[in-house]
Amino acid sequence: MKHFEVIIVGGGINGCGLLRDLALNGVSSLLIDKGDFSSQTSQGSSKMLHGGIRYLENLDFALVKEALEEKNLWLKLTPEICFEREFYLPLYNYSKYSPWMLKCGLLLYDFLSHFQNKPHQMLGPDEVLKVIPSLQNKGLKGAGKYFDGVVDDAKLALECLYDALLEPQVEALNYHEILNVTDLGERKKITYQSTLTKEKFEATCDFLVFTTGPFTDKLLPQLGYNWNPKMALSKGIHLWLKEDSIQSKGSVVLNTKDGRVVFVIPQRNSILVGTTETAVKEEIFNIQATQQDIGYLINILKEYFPKSNLSFDSIISTYAAVRPLVREEGNSENLGKVSRFHKIFRPDNKTYVLLGGKYTTFRKMTQELAQEIVPRLNKRYSPNLTLNRLRKPSLFPTFGTKPLLTEELIRKIIKEEKVQTLEDLWRRRLSAIENDQLKDFSKTIKLNDLKNYFPPNL
Ligand SMILES: Cc1cc2nc3c(=O)[nH]c(=O)nc-3n(C[C@H](O)[C@H](O)[C@H](O)COP(=O)(O)OP(=O)(O)OC[C@H]3O[C@@H](n4cnc5c(N)ncnc54)[C@H](O)[C@@H]3O)c2cc1C
Numbered sequence: 303m304k305h306f307e308v309i310i311v312g313g314g315i316n317g318c319g320l321l322r323d324l325a326l327n328g329v330s331s332l333l334i335d336k337g338d339f340s341s342q343t344s345q346g347s348s349k350m351l352h353g354g355i356r357y358l359e360n361l362d363f364a365l366v367k368e369a370l371e372e373k374n375l376w377l378k379l380t381p382e383i384c385f386e387r388e389f390y391l392p393l394y395n396y397s398k399y400s401p402w403m404l405k406c407g408l409l410l411y412d413f414l415s416h417f418q419n420k421p422h423q424m425l426g427p428d429e430v431l432k433v434i435p436s437l438q439n440k441g442l443k444g445a446g447k448y449f450d451g452v453v454d455d456a457k458l459a460l461e462c463l464y465d466a467l468l469e470p471q472v473e474a475l476n477y478h479e480i481l482n483v484t485d486l487g488e489r490k491k492i493t494y495q496s497t498l499t500k501e502k503f504e505a506t507c508d509f510l511v512f513t514t515g516p517f518t519d520k521l522l523p524q525l526g527y528n529w530n531p532k533m534a535l536s537k538g539i540h541l542w543l544k545e546d547s548i549q550s551k552g553s554v555v556l557n558t559k560d561g562r563v564v565f566v567i568p569q570r571n572s573i574l575v576g577t578t579e580t581a582v583k584e585e586i587f588n589i590q591a592t593q594q595d596i597g598y599l600i601n602i603l604k605e606y607f608p609k610s611n612l613s614f615d616s617i618i619s620t621y622a623a624v625r626p627l628v629r630e631e632g633n634s635e636n637l638g639k640v641s642r643f644h645k646i647f648r649p650d651n652k653t654y655v656l657l658g659g660k661y662t663t664f665r666k667m668t669q670e671l672a673q674e675i676v677p678r679l680n681k682r683y684s685p686n687l688t689l690n691r692l693r694k695p696s697l698f699p700t701f702g703t704k705p706l707l708t709e710e711l712i713r714k715i716i717k718e719e720k721v722q723t724l725e726d727l728w729r730r731r732l733s734a735i736e737n738d739q740l741k742d743f744s745k746t747i748k749l750n751d752l753k754n755y756f757p758p759n760l
Contacts, residue, residue: 306332306473307679309492309507311480311521312514314344315455316656318462319688320513320668321472326687327676330471332505333463334494336479338726340459342587343515344661345730346623348540348565348576351376351384351451351662353414355391355555356563358407363414365643369662370415373451376662379691380461382699384453386420387567391448391555392430395441398557404446411448422448436549436609447552452569454700455661456730460719464694477722478503483510483525483653490652498722509675512655513668515626516586527649532657534629539591539622540576541599542735547616548573548607556606564602570700570735572618575599582624591620619737628658646671700733707732712752724752 308324310317313335321333335341353370354362377386393401401424408422423446430445431437466472475494481502482493490510495502514521522529545568554566567574578595596617603612628645644659644667654675659667665688676683697715698704705711712727721727728734 303491303504303506304332305489305506306330307507308332308509308511308675309334309490309505310511310513311335311492312512312517313339313459313463313474313476314342314513314515315340315459315462315661315664316344316515316659316668317511317513318459318466319664320511320656320671321474322462322466323665323668323672323688324676325466325469325472326690327672327683328469328471328681329676329679331466331473332507333466333472333474334478334480335476336497336587338476338722338730339463339474339720340456340730341726342517343623343626344459345456346538346540346589346621347455347661348538349453349455349567349569349574350565351453353411353450354660354662355407355411355448355450358410362643363410365663366411367414368666369660370411370419372662372665374415374418375665375689376453376458377451379689380453380458380695382695382702383457383461384451385701386449386451387553387569388420388447388449389553389555389565389567390425390430390434390445391557392434392437392445393443394438395443396559397443401444401446408446408448420449422446433552434550434554436607437554438606438608451662452553452567453661454733457696457700457733458661460730461692461695464696464719465692468693474720476720476726480521480525483527485650485652488652508652508679510653511671511675512653515657516624518626518655518657522649522655527653529649532628532645532647534627535582535586536625536627537580537582537586537589537595537622538577538625539595539599539620540574541591541596541620542618543573543575543612543616544618545572547612548603548610550607554606556602558602564599566603570733572735575603579625586624589622589624591622595622596620619735626657646674696731698732709752716752 307329308331310333313333317333321331324331351373353366357366405424412419412422425445427442427444477497478494479497480494484491489506491506493504516535519531519533556564645657647655656671673683715731719731
């Protein structure tokens with residue numbers, strides 16, 4: 303039976319980020335995920351690297367400052383999968399902020415970024431409408447313009463994973479689910495199973511870490527841990543719209559009348575719109591958007607972009623995910639106000655659980671955990687190693703100049719980027735947003751031939 307110093311369960315951004323940090327610090331580690339890496343919450347975000355301007359309202363200055371620092375770091379480290387863009391926050395007669403309050407907030411936002419953000423600007427109604435001609439002009443008082451990052455969320459986690467796997471003592475398996483944990487005193491033994499072949503395996507470790515995001519409250523009791531629910535699960539959906547469905551040169555942040563924030567972000571020759579915030583009752587693995595969720599967003603868009611030709615036909619595809627928010631004592635009802643801070647739990651001496659936080663700050667969260675585990679393995683922890691550039695960027699970048707997608711390149715991606723199913727390839731390695739293009743895709747690259755590179759049950 304193979305032994306690892308650390309086994310990580312859950313290969314979203316937190317699992318992949320932690321694997322990288324441990325790998326760079328010379329720790330032998332195994333990461334397993336029930337599905338593909340980054341196929342759950344970490345591909346279902348609003349795809350923003352951001353300080354979270356709205357958290358200023360909750361006076362979460364430390365979170366905003368940390369997130370802005372991280373945003374600016376990743377913009378430098380991974381330009382092939384993220385970029386900086388301007389966001390316009392329109393103000394209306396009924397908005398709860400006046401222009402001067404927004405101005406103060408944006409100034410604080412720039413200040414908390416150590417003025418690394420491009421500077422904000424305040425615009426009058428006519429200036430706003432020049433950039434976003436289709437925006438509702440009734441009651442428009444102007445807008446604040448500020449800068450945040452756009453990221454291919456699935457790919458950043460994958461690139462952390464590829465970087466970690468360059469270290470010989472590191473292994474990672476997608477489509478492997480944890481079934482059992484046995485306490486061996488100084489060690490833990492886990493049993494895990496391939497979800498594709500149903501074959502079972504065992505491995506031991508000095509420390510077991512769960513980075514299973516919103517799945518944690520259900521999983522830990524199943525594995526025999528004494529674990530009370532700690533999360534306030536909240537579902538959010540997004541729409542990918544056709545590029546011509548809304549006339550806007552910039553990204554828009556709508557503060558809706560029902561107190562929500564909806565982003566409209568042009569990117570990848572389309573427009574990303576989200577999100578919603580509802581308590582979850584259904585099964586959350588591979589969660590989908592419902593017609594009700596979609597209708598809610600379409601209605602908001604129709605209200606704020608009355609001159610656009612918006613309909614259900616404008617939708618290219620949809621996706622959904624569940625926020626893994628940590629519940630605060632006495633504040634489990636208002637999901638928008640539940641803290642975006644993370645927490646590390648230690649249900650026993652050899653097990654850690656990392657929960658909450660946001661995508662943008664994953665490096666800091668996982669660093670806090672690595673900083674605790676590495677010395678317990680009698681190794682020295684170097685906090686600066688994760689500041690280096692990732693050594694194995696994606697073979698098919700999301701933004702900027704793309705290589706020609708030849709059959710040879712596809713074969714290389716399948717071989718080198720841990721592709722198991724066609725969906726892994728299409729959705730996460732090639733970053734496609736269409737659901738119904740698999741047919742066209744098979745036409746161009748001879749699907750029958752490609753099948754030889756996938757497991758037989760594809
Ligand atoms: C709608 C929405 C919008 C968001 N927008 C933003 C944003 O714009 N910017 C931002 O910074 N943050 C955003 N976030 C937050 C961010 O997406 C999450 O904080 C982050 O992705 C959580 O990552 P994770 O690794 O903890 O969880 P996950 O990505 O869910 O990873 C957990 C993994 O555990 C695996 N797993 C589960 N059970 C098992 C098992 N039995 N065995 C093995 N593996 C298992 C799952 O397959 C999964 O891959 C958003 C979140 C949501 C839901």
